Amino acid sequence: MGSTFFTLPPQYKIQLHEEIFNLCYYSQGAFTQDVVYNLPVYLRRFYIRKLVDVRTKENEDVKKAQQEAKSSSKKPARPPTGAGKRSYR
Numbered sequence: 001m002g003s004t005f006f007t008l009p010p011q012y013k014i015q016l017h018e019e020i021f022n023l024c025y026y027s028q029g030a031f032t033q034d035v036v037y038n039l040p041v042y043l044r045r046f047y048i049r050k051l052v053d054v055r056t057k058e059n060e061d062v063k064k065a066q067q068e069a070k071s072s073s074k075k076p077a078r079p080p081t082g083a084g085k086r087s088y089r
Helices: 010-026 033-038 041-074
Strands: none
Touching: 010 033, 010 041
């Protein structure tokens, strides 16, 4: 075999392609595979962190809205005063 001094370990390739897939897929087409593959590592990691931050905030906002909707739906609706009352004479 030859020297592996200038090659990256096989595990790095898996990590690289995971990052490429995640950035392309979860950015909903904002990045193409070619662009992400050729990005410097520091920029690729920057965009991945930003994407994670945005998605985390979106998830928190959705949970908050769900909790607000759930709490507002638990309050019983009171009928208007006088509604439903009949006087029989």
